[in-house]
Amino acid sequence: MNSQWEAVIGLEIHTQLSTKSKIFSGAATAYGAEPNTQACAVDLGLPGVLPVLNKDAVRKAVTFGLAIDAEIAPHSVFARKNYFYPDLPKGYQISQFELPIVGNGHLDIEVDGVSKRIGITRAHLEEDAGKSLHEDFHGLTGIDLNRAGTPLLEIVSEPDMRSAKEAVAYMRKLHELVRYLEICDGNMQEGSFRCDANVSVRPKGQNEFGTRAEIKNINSFKFVEKAINHEIERQIDVIEGGGKVVQETRLYDANKDETRSMRSKEEANDYRYFPDPDLLPVLIEESLKNEIRTTLPELPDAKKQRFIEQYTLDNESATTLTSSRELADFYETVVKASGGEAKLAGNWLTGDVLGALNKAGLEIGDCPVNAERLSGLLKRIADNTISGKTAKQVFDKLWNSNDSADEIIEKEGLKQITDTGAIEAIVDKVIAANPVPVEQYRAGKDKALMALVGQIMKETQGKANPGEVNKMLIAKLKN
Amino acid sequence: MHKLTLTELAAGLRSKAFSSVELTQHFLDRTHQHHDLNAFITVSADSALQQAQAADQLLATGNAGPLAGIPIAQKDIFCTLGTKTSCGSKMLDNFIAPYDATVVEHFNSAGAVMLGKLNMDEFAMGSSNENSFYGPVRNPWATDCVPGGSSGGSAAAVAARLAPAVTGTDTGGSIRQPAALCGITGLKPTYGRVSRYGMIAYASSLDQGGPMARSAEDAALLLQVMAGFDPKDSTSVDQTVPDYSTSLNDSLQGLKIGLPKQFFSAELDSQMAATIQAAIAEYQKLGAEVKEVDMPNLQLAIPAYYVIASAECSSNLSRYDGVRFGYRCQNPADLTDLYTRSRGEAFGAEVKRRILMGTYALSAGYYDAYYLKAQQVRRLISDDFKRALSEVDVLMGPVTPNTAFNIGEKTSDPIQMYLEDIYTIAINLAGLPAMSIPAGFIDGKPVGLHVIGNYFSEAKLLNVGHRYQQVTDWHLQVPKGFE
Numbered sequence A: 001m002n003s004q005w006e007a008v009i010g011l012e013i014h015t016q017l018s019t020k021s022k023i024f025s026g027a028a029t030a031y032g033a034e035p036n037t038q039a040c041a042v043d044l045g046l047p048g049v050l051p052v053l054n055k056d057a058v059r060k061a062v063t064f065g066l067a068i069d070a071e072i073a074p075h076s077v078f079a080r081k082n083y084f085y086p087d088l089p090k091g092y093q094i095s096q097f098e099l100p101i102v103g104n105g106h107l108d109i110e111v112d113g114v115s116k117r118i119g120i121t122r123a124h125l126e127e128d129a130g131k132s133l134h135e136d137f138h139g140l141t142g143i144d145l146n147r148a149g150t151p152l153l154e155i156v157s158e159p160d161m162r163s164a165k166e167a168v169a170y171m172r173k174l175h176e177l178v179r180y181l182e183i184c185d186g187n188m189q190e191g192s193f194r195c196d197a198n199v200s201v202r203p204k205g206q207n208e209f210g211t212r213a214e215i216k217n218i219n220s221f222k223f224v225e226k227a228i229n230h231e232i233e234r235q236i237d238v239i240e241g242g243g244k245v246v247q248e249t250r251l252y253d254a255n256k257d258e259t260r261s262m263r264s265k266e267e268a269n270d271y272r273y274f275p276d277p278d279l280l281p282v283l284i285e286e287s288l289k290n291e292i293r294t295t296l297p298e299l300p301d302a303k304k305q306r307f308i309e310q311y312t313l314d315n316e317s318a319t320t321l322t323s324s325r326e327l328a329d330f331y332e333t334v335v336k337a338s339g340g341e342a343k344l345a346g347n348w349l350t351g352d353v354l355g356a357l358n359k360a361g362l363e364i365g366d367c368p369v370n371a372e373r374l375s376g377l378l379k380r381i382a383d384n385t386i387s388g389k390t391a392k393q394v395f396d397k398l399w400n401s402n403d404s405a406d407e408i409i410e411k412e413g414l415k416q417i418t419d420t421g422a423i424e425a426i427v428d429k430v431i432a433a434n435p436v437p438v439e440q441y442r443a444g445k446d447k448a449l450m451a452l453v454g455q456i457m458k459e460t461q462g463k464a465n466p467g468e469v470n471k472m473l474i475a476k477l478k479n
Numbered sequence B: 001m002h003k004l005t006l007t008e009l010a011a012g013l014r015s016k017a018f019s020s021v022e023l024t025q026h027f028l029d030r031t032h033q034h035h036d037l038n039a040f041i042t043v044s045a046d047s048a049l050q051q052a053q054a055a056d057q058l059l060a061t062g063n064a065g066p067l068a069g070i071p072i073a074q075k076d077i078f079c080t081l082g083t084k085t086s087c088g089s090k091m092l093d094n095f096i097a098p099y100d101a102t103v104v105e106h107f108n109s110a111g112a113v114m115l116g117k118l119n120m121d122e123f124a125m126g127s128s129n130e131n132s133f134y135g136p137v138r139n140p141w142a143t144d145c146v147p148g149g150s151s152g153g154s155a156a157a158v159a160a161r162l163a164p165a166v167t168g169t170d171t172g173g174s175i176r177q178p179a180a181l182c183g184i185t186g187l188k189p190t191y192g193r194v195s196r197y198g199m200i201a202y203a204s205s206l207d208q209g210g211p212m213a214r215s216a217e218d219a220a221l222l223l224q225v226m227a228g229f230d231p232k233d234s235t236s237v238d239q240t241v242p243d244y245s246t247s248l249n250d251s252l253q254g255l256k257i258g259l260p261k262q263f264f265s266a267e268l269d270s271q272m273a274a275t276i277q278a279a280i281a282e283y284q285k286l287g288a289e290v291k292e293v294d295m296p297n298l299q300l301a302i303p304a305y306y307v308i309a310s311a312e313c314s315s316n317l318s319r320y321d322g323v324r325f326g327y328r329c330q331n332p333a334d335l336t337d338l339y340t341r342s343r344g345e346a347f348g349a350e351v352k353r354r355i356l357m358g359t360y361a362l363s364a365g366y367y368d369a370y371y372l373k374a375q376q377v378r379r380l381i382s383d384d385f386k387r388a389l390s391e392v393d394v395l396m397g398p399v400t401p402n403t404a405f406n407i408g409e410k411t412s413d414p415i416q417m418y419l420e421d422i423y424t425i426a427i428n429l430a431g432l433p434a435m436s437i438p439a440g441f442i443d444g445k446p447v448g449l450h451v452i453g454n455y456f457s458e459a460k461l462l463n464v465g466h467r468y469q470q471v472t473d474w475h476l477q478v479p480k481g482f483e
Helices: A055-067 A164-180 A221-240 A286-295 A300-310 A315-321 A325-337 A342-360 A371-382 A388-400 A405-412 A420-433 A435-442 A448-459 A466-478 B006-014 B020-033 B045-061 B102-109 B152-159 B176-182 B216-226 B270-285 B298-319 B335-346 B349-362 B368-391 B414-421 B425-430 B458-471
Strands: A005-016 A078-082 A092-096 A105-111 A114-127 A131-133 A142-144 A151-157 A193-203 A213-218 A248-253 A258-264 B040-043 B071-075 B113-118 B165-169 B185-188 B209-213 B256-260 B289-293 B394-398 B434-442 B445-453
Touching: A005 A164, A005 A221, A055 A114, A055 A151, A055 A164, A055 A286, A078 B298, A105 A164, A114 A164, A164 A193, A164 A221, A164 A300, A193 A221, A213 A221, A213 A258, A221 A248, A221 A258, A300 A315, A300 A325, A315 A325, A315 A342, A325 A342, A325 A371, A342 A371, A342 A388, A371 A388, A371 A405, A388 A405, A420 A448, A420 A466, A435 A448, A435 A466, A448 A466, B006 B020, B006 B045, B006 B216, B020 B040, B020 B045, B020 B071, B020 B113, B040 B152, B045 B113, B071 B102, B071 B152, B102 B113, B102 B216, B113 B152, B152 B165, B152 B176, B152 B209, B165 B216, B176 B185, B176 B434, B176 B445, B185 B216, B185 B458, B209 B216, B216 B434, B216 B458, B256 B270, B256 B368, B270 B289, B270 B394, B270 B434, B270 B445, B270 B458, B289 B368, B298 B349, B298 B368, B298 B414, B298 B425, B349 B368, B368 B394, B368 B425, B394 B458, B434 B458, B445 B458
Parallel strands: A213 A248, B071 B113, B071 B165, B256 B289, B256 B394
Antiparallel strands: A005 A151, A005 A193, A078 A092, A092 A114, A105 A114, A114 A151, A131 A142, A193 A213, A248 A258, B040 B113, B165 B209, B185 B209, B185 B434, B394 B445, B434 B445
16 A cells, blocks of 8 residues: 555444344244245235344344443344335334444454454344345346344444454454354355445545445455455545545455445435334343353453463464364363373464365364364374374374274384384494485584484384484484 | 124023024125125125134034124234235235234134124225225215224224124224214223234334224223233233223222313314213213313324324335235336336325325434424323323313214315324323223214223223213114114
């Protein structure tokens, strides 16, 4: 970005709450059913039907509010947002307007090692609309109302972010949090976590905000970063070209990597919000808040801090290991089962295990090597039964079979040679057979040692302890 | 058989003086005979006779409920599984609900027989039943006159003895005003007493279903079936339903009646005033004490009502868009055309007027001045009632400013029509229960006495109505030609 300009970004994130039934009806919320099979009379907006609030959606909203240290409104109100659209069955969306359930809160993010607090203005409950399907209908539009009435929590941030990177960090942090809290499955492909970004630019040092554009419906971390960066560039170009940014809604086109105008402020709807007379105000008692507070899990930041202290992990490892509740739990199970091999477990999880999962496109929950089998491997590394290098071999076998680490080591004969006499014989043999590197080492070329160690490891088929070999080799060469 | 009360009908069915099939056929015949009243939109003869047969079998087992085998009819605003529910509108002329309203379910499980669906003003908007897509209903007492509205078909059907008892709904007077104009007993319960689930919404914060019958005694039996908490309606109230019949005969000795002085201003028609005063004198004979009460904010009720009701209706009626059910225009050119023509062609003038008023009142820049202001007025009116009802047990006054007027007389002047509800509307804004009972005639046309009670005092209102009906016979009068 041109250094004379500063971007101002605020995000509105729609998280789909993982309730079993819809926010105002008993219909199921499961994704991917045949069109219109999960829409009951209430979801269809038939004449005479009435909404009844799903208490679990309220609990989940309160859970979120407590987790971001927000004010929970003792009295919040559902309002109708009126507009016509074919996939909006009632001609209005039930949402919250003046009195949302969650008020001021905050979330801390970290970018390039610098931590920053992002304000959260509010979070409110609302129902999702259905979907318009434009394909396969020969010029007509199909309507699928399965999604209509799915509970959403719209989380609105303050305009506190100053770069696309910060916006992505915030979005990731929020994504991590809602999954920790188990209030949203976080599935972005299925639209469970969607983002609208408000972007404006201003000359550095100016206090007033520039005119903002809203970019709608950006559904991956990658696209959020690209869309925001593109929009920042576009706005700077407009201003530097002598033009003015207009307040409007823009749509990000991932294929062309550009945003384009959807509608301007003048064309914007007047939603005619008013309190929904079919629903009573939502009253949250102190006792409910207290009860929910006791069910809150350890939150990512606290967990990370604890990992750093309890397991003496570095910041980066602790961040990775606490990036999801499942991974953190997996880690702690491994540490416990391996008899406290915290460091080793950390290295293995952040390295080989996550690498393998990534390659296979799997989540930690689907890892073919469970915590118990992984800790079996770590124990053998720790007690020097196998070398780190051999361990990688064993891990591959663990991944592809149901055997335990001990069974694999036994079957494959991978036990490290602990008989120092046997190693010594091989060391002597290698020294005798490689006079050139021996001379080079003695002449002060430390690198030459590696060639000798490699030869010895080869002779022992990797079963010697490289540390031991090193020590022995140096001792002999110095004689 | 059509002269018998509900209690007598129930006894007749149990003593096998007649069967439910015979009784049902008798009312179906009367409905057919008097179809020119246009009280019904749909007569469901086949399903009624099937229900009657089932009721006869149930009665034979001795396990039948109090309404088993008794024919009733539903205002066409209550959704009925398998039978058209039009709400008096072209918009829903093709609509058959896939479910029963909670009120309808209650009647079904009580074993009642549904004769059909009653005519009404379109979407319950009107005070004369002239706004129905299915044409006006005639008042059995003067067939060139309106029956009132919006439950005009309901009131006419009971007055003409086409059904022993029926349902109605009341948003601004739609049970009480037609009950008054047709000389029957109509009760609007406390808001939240009767479930609104399946009752097509006009103005959600004001709509309330209730019984319309010939007497308070019959209305008590009907309300017993209709009332109760419904988990499907968040605004229904979880409060025990008392036995409305046991307290009907309670003494009225010492009953405190308040007469709001705003109800008896100089503008009140002198004959109307005299009729109401005579009814109140009757209560004094029964031991009641009368005092005047002041309700200074009552005159604000009509403007507040038309802002709130219109605002809510403008949103409630958005779902009629030609997309999923109901009327759709021919060959829409695009989405906007689909919306504008479907709605333009299928809504009547009064419905359009209120949608426009409501949309305006909720629009950016007007919301505070109209909607919020009206809500503040609503609170003032409720406070007036609270204050008055802390001093007295019930309030009394006229239901309407005049008796039934001619068909066509007020259609050209909506304000004149809105003033029809000047005495009834405030009660809806406050959410209180109120009743109209027959209290005399002016020039052969019925007059209703308005009895207003505190929240959930339906039993008291029915008691007050019943005791009066024990010493008067206005409710027993039958219009000529319908004996």
